[in-house]
Amino acid sequence: xxxxxxxxxxxxxxxxxxxxxxxxxxxxxxxxxxxxxxxxxxxxxxxxxxxxxxxxxxxxxxxxxxxxxxxxxxxxxxxxxxxxxxxxxxxxxxxxxxxxxxxxxxxxxxxxxxxxxxxxxxxxxxxxxxxxxxxxxxxxxxxxxxxxxxxxxxxxxxxxxxxxxxxxxxxxxxxxxxxxxxxxxxxxxxxxxxxxxxxxxxxxxxxxxxxxxxxxxxxxxxxxxxxxxxxxxxxxxxxxxxxxxxxxxxxxxxxxxxxxxxxxxxxxxxxxxxxxxxxxxxxxxxxxxxxxxxxxxxxxxxxxxxxxxxxxxxxxxxxxxxxxxxxxxxxxxxxxxxxxxxxxxxxxxxxxxxxxxxxxxxxxxxxxxxxxxxxx
Amino acid sequence: xxxxxxxxxxxxxxxxxxxxxxxxxxxxxxxxxxxxxxxxxxxxxxxxxxxxxxxxxxxxxxxxxxxxxxxxxxxxxxxxxxxxxxxxxxxxxxxxxxxxxxxxxxxxxxxxxxxxxxxxxxxxxxxxxxxxxxxxxxxxxxxxxxxxxxxxxxxxxxxxxxxxxxxxxxxxxxxxxxxxxxxxxxxxxxxxxxxxxxxxxxxxxxxxxxxxxxxxxxxxxxxxxxxxxxxxxxxxxxxxxxxxxxxxxxxxxxxxxxxxxxxxxxxxxxxxxxxxxxxxxxxxxxxxxxxxxxxxxxxxxxxxxxxxxxxxxxxxxxxxxxxxxxxxxxxxxxxxxxxxxxxxxxxxxxxxxxxxxxxxxxxxxxxxxxxxxxxx
Numbered sequence: 001x002x003x004x005x006x007x008x009x010x011x012x013x014x015x016x017x018x019x020x021x022x023x024x025x026x027x028x029x030x031x032x033x034x035x036x037x038x039x040x041x042x043x044x045x046x047x048x049x050x051x052x053x054x055x056x057x058x059x060x061x062x063x064x065x066x067x068x069x070x071x072x073x074x075x076x077x078x079x080x081x082x083x084x085x086x087x088x089x090x091x092x093x094x095x096x097x098x099x100x101x102x103x104x105x106x107x108x109x110x111x112x113x114x115x116x117x118x119x120x121x122x123x124x125x126x127x128x129x130x131x132x133x134x135x136x137x138x139x140x141x142x143x144x145x146x147x148x149x150x151x152x153x154x155x156x157x158x159x160x161x162x163x164x165x166x167x168x169x170x171x172x173x174x175x176x177x178x179x180x181x182x183x184x185x186x187x188x189x190x191x192x193x194x195x196x197x198x199x200x201x202x203x204x205x206x207x208x209x210x211x212x213x214x215x216x217x218x219x220x221x222x223x224x225x226x227x228x229x230x231x232x233x234x235x236x237x238x239x240x241x242x243x244x245x246x247x248x249x250x251x252x253x254x255x256x257x258x259x260x261x262x263x264x265x266x267x268x269x270x271x272x273x274x275x276x277x278x279x280x281x282x283x284x285x286x287x288x289x290x291x292x293x294x295x296x297x298x299x300x301x302x303x304x305x306x307x308x309x310x311x312x313x314x315x316x317x318x319x320x321x322x323x324x325x326x327x328x329x330x331x332x333x334x335x336x337x338x339x340x341x342x343x344x345x346x347x348x349x350x351x352x353x354x355x356x357x358x359x360x361x362x363x364x365x366x367x368x369x370x371x372x373x374x375x376x
Numbered sequence: 377x378x379x380x381x382x383x384x385x386x387x388x389x390x391x392x393x394x395x396x397x398x399x400x401x402x403x404x405x406x407x408x409x410x411x412x413x414x415x416x417x418x419x420x421x422x423x424x425x426x427x428x429x430x431x432x433x434x435x436x437x438x439x440x441x442x443x444x445x446x447x448x449x450x451x452x453x454x455x456x457x458x459x460x461x462x463x464x465x466x467x468x469x470x471x472x473x474x475x476x477x478x479x480x481x482x483x484x485x486x487x488x489x490x491x492x493x494x495x496x497x498x499x500x501x502x503x504x505x506x507x508x509x510x511x512x513x514x515x516x517x518x519x520x521x522x523x524x525x526x527x528x529x530x531x532x533x534x535x536x537x538x539x540x541x542x543x544x545x546x547x548x549x550x551x552x553x554x555x556x557x558x559x560x561x562x563x564x565x566x567x568x569x570x571x572x573x574x575x576x577x578x579x580x581x582x583x584x585x586x587x588x589x590x591x592x593x594x595x596x597x598x599x600x601x602x603x604x605x606x607x608x609x610x611x612x613x614x615x616x617x618x619x620x621x622x623x624x625x626x627x628x629x630x631x632x633x634x635x636x637x638x639x640x641x642x643x644x645x646x647x648x649x650x651x652x653x654x655x656x657x658x659x660x661x662x663x664x665x666x667x668x669x670x671x672x673x674x675x676x677x678x679x680x681x682x683x684x685x686x687x688x689x690x691x692x693x694x695x696x697x698x699x700x701x702x703x704x705x706x707x708x709x710x711x712x713x714x715x716x717x718x719x720x721x722x723x724x725x726x727x728x729x730x731x732x733x734x735x736x737x738x739x740x741x742x743x744x745x746x747x748x749x750x751x752x
Contacts, residue, residue, distance in 0.1 A: 026708075027708070312738065312741060312742060312745070312748060313738075314731075314734050314735075314737045314738045314741065315731065315734060329721075329722050329723055329724065330722070330723045330724070330748060330751060331723070331724045331726070332402075332403070332723060332724065332725045332726070332738055332742075333725075333726050333727070334725070334726070334727035334728065334731050334732070334734050334735055334737075334738055335727060335728035335730070335731025335734055336715070336726060336727065336728050336731075339712070339715075339726065341724070341726055343724060345705075346705050346706070347705055347706045347707070347708060348705065348706070348707045348708065348717070348719060348724060349708045349709075349710070350707070350708070350709050350710075350712060350715065350717055350726055351709070351710035351711060351712065352710065352711035352712050354711070355690075355691065355710050355711025355712075356710070356711075358690050358691060358710050358711055359690075359710055361690045361710075362688065362689070362690045362708055362710055365688060365690060366688060366708075369688070372688060372706060375706060
């Protein structure tokens with residue numbers, strides 16, 4: 001990856017997507033405090049870390065956060081240095097294409113020639129410098145070529161929970177010079193594959209994980225929306241007209257959103273476009289999709305137990321113990337392997353590590369129970 | 377088992393042994409609140425149930441409870457209908473022979489011709505009527521024959537944690553008549569056997585579990601102690617002289633106890649005596665030696681989960697969930713089998729069911745930790 005530093009050709013923006021529900025970190029994550037708002041690792045929440053990471057190449061006034069009504073207050077409180085109009089709550093969830101169009105409106109209203117990065121709020125990227133280096137190059141490639149740049153993650157396991165991108169030819173553009181290194185054309189997007197297919201993808205070395213990180217100019221995005229999801233383009237055009245006026249923008253969104261197509265940006269645009277380019281991430285990345293994934297980022301003891309708790313045990317190994325109570329009380333394990341124990345002030349979760357993804361099923365069960373839905 | 381009702385020949389007494397530490401029910405059991413004081417099943421503690429069970433054939437004034445200093449206050453509070461002098465704290469733990477001698481002194485001081493039952497405080501016997509019927513017959517046999525009667529439990533599994541008694545000939549005594557049915561001479565006592573031996577014992581049908589329930593006259597016991605543990609007999613004789621005066625009794629015990637031999641009644645007497653008779657229990661019995669044993673007495677749901685808690689789960693079966701908090705909070709399980717979860721106001725325990733006996737190792741670990749020993 002080149003680290004060529006050239007003066008930006010256009011104004012740069014970042015749109016951080018922070019609408020996720022994060023059910024999989026129950027009982028710590030709740031509807032109002034989803035994963036991205038939690039300080040699970042370190043002193044800063046995932047959202048704060050996501051915003052911190054872009055600040056070396058995007059000014060704070062150009063960083064937007066798309067969230068929802070329930071979380072907007074906490075998002076503002078966590079990001080006091082962002083202009084309040086930069087934090088926008090969707091009236092309702094309408095999948096990622098609508099959220100991207102909303103973000104594009106915020107960008108386009110400020111700079112029709114701007115270039116924007118769309119970034120998730122709840123991923124872990126320990127090496128922020130490496131990320132910034134890739135993001136800078138991605139901005140440069142997007143603004144030079146009008147391509148849709150996606151930052152692809154090199155698979156480390158045959159994961160079946162991610163979309164994959166098949167790499168095509170190296171990018172060759174005389175205008176890019178050495179910048180082109182580390183960029184390839186995307187041959188195609190693949191939905192979450194079955195396990196055997198994922199094994200093949202991993203072995204081939206020709207696939208990258210789709211981590212939901214995109215960089216494009218406002219103009220290129222608008223052209224793409226017009227070509228592939230025209231109604232969304234029309235909505236984006238209307239929204240752009242009022243997006244610098246918070247009140248008018250909110251009213252228009254409230255009116256338009258119910259009718260907006262519920263479709264992901266991957267389906268709507270990335271799978272259909274022919275100008276997608278993949279930047280090789282080259283940095284460690286984790287979407288920390290469950291409690292068991294969190295353990296990868298904690299320091300284990302000699303028995304492989306990771307504890308953010310007052311922990312004592314007999315013959316127990318490979319466990320994750322997390323106490324989020326205001327006043328911690330000891331958590332004791334006897335003869336257990338690969339179990340997750342999480343304690344909050346109002347609930348206790350005990351889960352088998354390899355079943356941790358089913359915590360979301362548990363949350364649905366709670367939501368359906370009149371007596372327990374207050375815990376969701 | 378005969379239910380012949382004949383007028384008691386002698387005054388009857390019961391000595392309930394309530395000095396156990398009950399580490400295996402941590403975090404609910406503590407040094408000051410061991411298993412026998414807990415209300416784990418129903419509204420009455422194991423101790424209260426043990427005393428309740430003997431009242432149909434022993435008057436309350438004749439029921440003694442041997443406990444220790446730390447627990448005496450709670451024992452008195454749980455048994456307000458017993459004369460306060462009937463609850464006696466040992467100055468220190470000195471195994472069961474000393475406690476039996478202490479109990480015998482309380483009996484002998486009131487009636488040298490009395491007959492006494494020695495009974496554990498922390499076992500579960502659901503059918504109290506069946507128990508009383510056996511106890512009545514055991515009293516009658518002991519006072520008629522001067523034998524040491526022990527109530528033996530028919531094994532239901534090849535347990536390696538109990539002592540066994542090998543059954544000998546049927547008891548034949550013209551003075552007993554039909555009472556003799558259900559009584560056999562004990563051929564010998566066997567310490568906790570290895571598993572293979574326990575399997576043989578179970579298959580043979582000739583063994584009973586030694587449940588620590590004994591019935592004998594004061595005179596027969598005194599003779600046995602004199603023959604087999606003379607120093608203990610001497611101590612018992614001294615104690616009997618003052619046992620109706622609580623203050624003098626306590627002073628004498630405090631003086632004598634440190635020098636008393638630390639030996640079980642099984643080693644000291646039962647294995648050496650030749651006049652031991654076994655009564656067939658014929659009632660269901662459980663010493664509930666661990667959290668996993670408790671589950672046997674709770675009603676499981678369709679997935680085999682026993683919950684004394686606000687419990688919710690996904691794909692979990694065969695678990696025991698116990699919430700002893702003042703205000704219960706939900707306990708949620710995901711993908712777990714055969715696990716025990718216990719919550720108190722100051723600790724959480726999660727243990728594999730088949731490792732539940734190791735909870736006592738955990739308690740030792742806590743006791744050795746300056747910061748955690750307050751939880752013991």
